Amino acid sequence: MALAFSEESEAKFNELVSRYPNTRAALLPALFLAQEEFGWISVEVMDYLAERLELPPSQVLTTATFYTMYNKQPVGKCHVQVCTTLSCAFRGGYELLERFEDRLGIKRGESTPDGNWTLTEVECLASCGSAPMFQLTDSKGNMEYFEDLDSEEKFETVVKELESRLPNLPDPRDMH
Amino acid sequence: MEELFLSRNFKIENGHTLPVYESGGGYQRLKKALNMDSATIIDEVKKSNLRGRGGAGFPTGVKWGFMPKESELPKYLTVNADEGEPGTFKDRYIMELDPHLLIEGCIITAWTLGLRYGYIYVRGELQFAIRRLEAAIKEAYAKGYLGQKIQGKDFDFDLYVHPSGGAYICGEETGMIEGLEGKPGQPRMKPPFPAVVGAFNAPTLVNNVETIAAIPWIIERGGEWWASMGIEKNGGPKLYGLSGHIKKPGVYEAPSGVSVRELLEDYGGGMLDGSDLKGYIPGGSSCRVMLPDTLDALMGFESMREAGSSLGTGCITFMDHTTCMVRIAGRLAHFYHHESCGQCTPCREGSGWATKVLDQIENGNGRMEDLDLLLDICDNIEGNTICALGDSISIPVRSYVELFTQEFEDHIRRKGCPFPAWSLRSSASTRAEAVAGAE
Numbered sequence: 001m002a003l004a005f006s007e008e009s010e011a012k013f014n015e016l017v018s019r020y021p022n023t024r025a026a027l028l029p030a031l032f033l034a035q036e037e038f039g040w041i042s043v044e045v046m047d048y049l050a051e052r053l054e055l056p057p058s059q060v061l062t063t064a065t066f067y068t069m070y071n072k073q074p075v076g077k078c079h080v081q082v083c084t085t086l087s088c089a090f091r092g093g094y095e096l097l098e099r100f101e102d103r104l105g106i107k108r109g110e111s112t113p114d115g116n117w118t119l120t121e122v123e124c125l126a127s128c129g130s131a132p133m134f135q136l137t138d139s140k141g142n143m144e145y146f147e148d149l150d151s152e153e154k155f156e157t158v159v160k161e162l163e164s165r166l167p168n169l170p171d172p173r174d175m176h
Numbered sequence: 177m178e179e180l181f182l183s184r185n186f187k188i189e190n191g192h193t194l195p196v197y198e199s200g201g202g203y204q205r206l207k208k209a210l211n212m213d214s215a216t217i218i219d220e221v222k223k224s225n226l227r228g229r230g231g232a233g234f235p236t237g238v239k240w241g242f243m244p245k246e247s248e249l250p251k252y253l254t255v256n257a258d259e260g261e262p263g264t265f266k267d268r269y270i271m272e273l274d275p276h277l278l279i280e281g282c283i284i285t286a287w288t289l290g291l292r293y294g295y296i297y298v299r300g301e302l303q304f305a306i307r308r309l310e311a312a313i314k315e316a317y318a319k320g321y322l323g324q325k326i327q328g329k330d331f332d333f334d335l336y337v338h339p340s341g342g343a344y345i346c347g348e349e350t351g352m353i354e355g356l357e358g359k360p361g362q363p364r365m366k367p368p369f370p371a372v373v374g375a376f377n378a379p380t381l382v383n384n385v386e387t388i389a390a391i392p393w394i395i396e397r398g399g400e401w402w403a404s405m406g407i408e409k410n411g412g413p414k415l416y417g418l419s420g421h422i423k424k425p426g427v428y429e430a431p432s433g434v435s436v437r438e439l440l441e442d443y444g445g446g447m448l449d450g451s452d453l454k455g456y457i458p459g460g461s462s463c464r465v466m467l468p469d470t471l472d473a474l475m476g477f478e479s480m481r482e483a484g485s486s487l488g489t490g491c492i493t494f495m496d497h498t499t500c501m502v503r504i505a506g507r508l509a510h511f512y513h514h515e516s517c518g519q520c521t522p523c524r525e526g527s528g529w530a531t532k533v534l535d536q537i538e539n540g541n542g543r544m545e546d547l548d549l550l551l552d553i554c555d556n557i558e559g560n561t562i563c564a565l566g567d568s569i570s571i572p573v574r575s576y577v578e579l580f581t582q583e584f585e586d587h588i589r590r591k592g593c594p595f596p597a598w599s600l601r602s603s604a605s606t607r608a609e610a611v612a613g614a615e
Contacts, residue, residue, distance in 0.1 A: 019336045021376050027358030028341050032300065059358075066360035066517075067341025069300045085262045085511060086461060086504065087419040087493055092600025123344065123511055124262040125301055128419035128491070129426045132600065135301055143303035150600060 003048040003176060009037045013052070023053040027063050031070050036141030039175025040071040068122075075118035076111045077169040078162050079137040080104075084121050087128035092150055096132040097121055099155050115171045136162065139172045181393050181413050182386065183429040185274040192308050194315040197276040203321055205392040209284040210329050212395075217288040221391070223399030225411025225432075230256050230347070230384030231460060231488040233477040240381070242371040243289045249378035250292035253285055254356060254370075257298040257305070257385045258340050258347040261460035262511060263493040266415040267385035269427050271298065271305035274389070275312035279335065281388035283321060284395055286333040289381060294335040296385075297352050300342050309337045344515035348563045349382040351517065362517045363563035386415055407433030410476035417491035418444040421451045421499075421601060433479065437471040439492060448601060451496035455579075459488020461508050462568030464575035465501070485575075500595035501583050505576035506534035512569040523566035526557040530573055537584060540592035547584055550577050 005013055012033055017026045030049055031041060038045050041064050050057040064070045071079075080100055084093040097119075101107055104117050111118040127133045130147035137143045146158050184200065185191030197203070209217060222237030243251065255278070259267045270278055282294050298306050313335055316322045324332045338356055340346050346355040350364035353375045374380020390412055394402045403411035410432040416439055419425045423445030430439065436456065440446060447453055453468045458475070464485040466473070473483035480487040495504070513527035530553050533546050554570035561567070577584060587593055 019338075022357075024358040025356060025376070028300075028355060029339055031341065032339060062360055063341075063358060067300075067343050069342035086457075086507060087263055087425075089507065089598045090420050090493075090495070090499070090601060091425075092598075094598045095600045123514060124260060124264075126259045126265040126268045126299070128263050128265045128493070129417055131419065131425070143301065145304070 003038060003044060005033075005037060009033055017053070024055055024059065026053060027055070027060065028067070031064055031067075032141065035070060037175070039139060039170070039172030040074045042072075042176070045176065071172075074111075074115075074172040075137075075139075076116050077139045077166055077171060078116060079118045079120065079139075080134055081120045081122040081125075081137065082108075082134040083123070083125045083127065083131070085124035087124075088131040088133065091131035093132045096134065096149055096155070099152075100134075103155075103159060115173055116166050138165065139169045139175070177413060177429055177431065180429050182270065182277070182389055182415050183274075183427070185277070186269060186427075192273055192275055192312065194276060194312065194319065197274070201396070202276055202392075203280055203319075205395040206280050206283050206287075206321060207327060209287055209395045210327055210331070214288050214290070217284070217395070220394055220399035224390075224394045224402035225399075225406060225409055226387065226390050226394065226402065227410060227477060228384055229386035229390075229414065229489070231261065231462075231486075233487060236383065236387055236390075239371070239383070240285075240289060242369070243381055244371070244379050245290070247379050249376070251290060252375045252378055252380040253282060253289075253291040253294035253335075254349075254352065254375055254380055254382050255282060255294065255296040255385055255388055256347065256349065256352055256382055257296050257302075258344075258352055258355075259302075259385070260299055260344040260347050260515075261462065261489055261491075262508070263417070263419060263457060264460045264489040264491040265417045265419070266427050266489065266491055268302055268305055269415070270385050270389050271296075271302065272308050275305075275309045276316070277389045277392060278309070278385055279312055279316050280321075281391040282335055283316075283326070283333060284391050285381065285383070285388060286335075287326075287329075287331055291381060292332065292334070294333065295338045295356055295375070296335070297338050297340060297346070297356055299346070300339040303339075306337050306339055313337065343517075344511075345517045345563075345565060348565065351563065352382065353380065360517070362519045363565075365562055405431045407474060407476050407479070409478060414475070414490055416443070416475070417489075418494070419491070420456070420494035421448050421496035422446065422494050423448055430475075433474045433476045435472050435474050436466075436492065439475070440471065440494060444494070447494065447496055451498075453494060454497045454499055455495050455501070457493040457495075457572075458485050459490050459492070461493070461511065462564075462572060463488045464571055465504075465579060467579060498596055500538070500593055501576050501580040502534060502538045502587050503593065503595070503598075505573050506531060506538050508572055509534055509569060512565065516565060516569075520561040520566060522557040522560045523569065526553050526566070527569045529553055530569060534573070537587050538593050540587070540590075542584075542588040542591075544585070544588055546588070547577055547581065550574075 346361040351361035509531040
């Protein structure tokens with residue numbers, strides 16, 4: 001199936017390209033836009049961007065694989081990224097990660113088979129004063145920080161909130 | 177502090193919007209600057225003793241002086257908002273809670289140095305900050321503060337937000353420029369410096385968010401006034417992010433040259449109940465660790481160096497008596513190994529090797545000769561890489577080995593770690609309460 005941006009994304013894409021003196025500079029924001037639209041960054045998506053930005057596919061590949069936020073494999077509808085760098089480690093970052101492991105029944109780095117959740121351990125998210133915390137990225141490309149999760153109750157409240165969002169989120173595996 | 181500057185709008189309702197920003201005097205400083213000439217503004221910035229707040233501490237006015245006056249290519253402003261140094265979380269607050277302060281600073285900077293385009297390079301994880309900045313930029317265009325013929329002057333300036341893709345190394349100025357150009361963030365050799373050959377091969381100014389956010393205030397009240405809130409060579413109020421085993425983690429505004437003890441006790445609420453201070457990292461995890469007997473050191477670039485570490489970003493991580501320094505060193509080495517861009521062998525291989533040796537000691541498989549080995553690895557990384565990330569591994573690792581030698585030896589002798597596992601340590605404060613509010 002040939003990929004194509006939706007009308008809305010197409011307008012955003014053109015606006016992004018207009019911000020820079022050359023098309024290559026638009027690659028980082030364009031990869032985010034493509035991830036939002038197509039769910040994840042497959043080789044097919046990279047080729048599509050290469051064509052649209054008139055770049056050699058190798059340039060798109062080297063950039064897409066250098067940065068951690070572009071998912072080269074599909075992730076769950078809710079991608080939970082728990083920080084365990086120093087300030088978070090001091091305030092329960094590892095316990096938060098383990099709570100998620102127990103609650104979701106997966107280990108860090110894994111996804112649930114139903115495609116709902118992916119759990120990742122990440123490095124410092126500049127939220128050191130509100131540790132422990134995690135970042136949520138949903139399959140519509142929205143990101144959100146959940147901070148000060150220093151009790152079982154707060155953790156449960158947040159997980160229930162996210163569970164209620166799941167029915168309205170597309171499964172990245174089906175997005176292209 | 178009685179009057180707040182960098183964090184003035186943090187607790188004001190809708191402080192991130194243009195009408196509220198303008199009602200507090202916002203964009204009047206731009207109008208004032210547009211009636212000042214370039215040399216006068218640079219002189220005020222020099223007088224202010226403003227130093228680069230991304231951690232390097234280079235005098236801002238001097239850096240501005242390096243920008244060529246004439247250029248065939250359009251000159252660029254790039255604002256480094258790729259805040260990723262562990263323990264550092266101050267720029268995020270400016271972007272989220274007072275984006276117009278940064279934007280006004282960008283426009284004044286562009287006017288002063290004849291910069292045509294600006295990019296605020298924000299780490300991609302900070303989507304909330306990106307959205308706030310983009311909304312604020314839109315407001316500023318609508319009011320004629322950005323775009324062509326700004327405020328009727330012969331001055332065009334366009335400002336954009338550039339999201340990074342998740343890479344610590346893009347906080348290094350040339351790594352950031354590579355990321356702006358759509359490439360992997362692998363730092364460039366210097367010279368040439370960005371002021372000569374930067375983004376898109378054009379002269380480029382690179383400044384940190386907090387540095388640029390200081391500019392409107394310096395224009396409003398003058399360089400000498402700014403310098404007066406500080407100590408020798410370190411001017412102006414500054415944002416300090418306090419985290420770790422303290423009662424009130426958060427971002428606080430205080431003068432340059434405040435002591436670590438004041439920050440800990442008067443702002444951070446002191447150590448958690450039952451916690452004794454064992455050490456602290458003064459300005460992000462790449463700084464040397466400090467012992468409690470240095471608490472009276474002043475937060476300035478020279479004073480922190482004399483005290484045995486560096487000011488860095490001014491965001492302090494406090495560690496209590498339950499903290500295992502071997503584990504910290506291993507965790508940090510792991511971080512830098514993860515974030516090494518992979519260009520230079522000493523950094524790429526040395527960081528992984530150091531991580532393995534440190535984990536081995538922590539897990540009870542260490543050998544006494546490992547301590548010399550660690551120092552030897554540090555020697556072979558330091559100064560042998562294109563950018564400072566290599567030093568960011570060797571400097572802290574060396575400091576933990578040197579200052580806590582006994583603890584390392586103890587791990588090796590008893591074949592394991594005597595400290596408790598990382599654990600949840602709660603405190604009363606939450607982010608909303610702790611931002612920018614001293615007791």
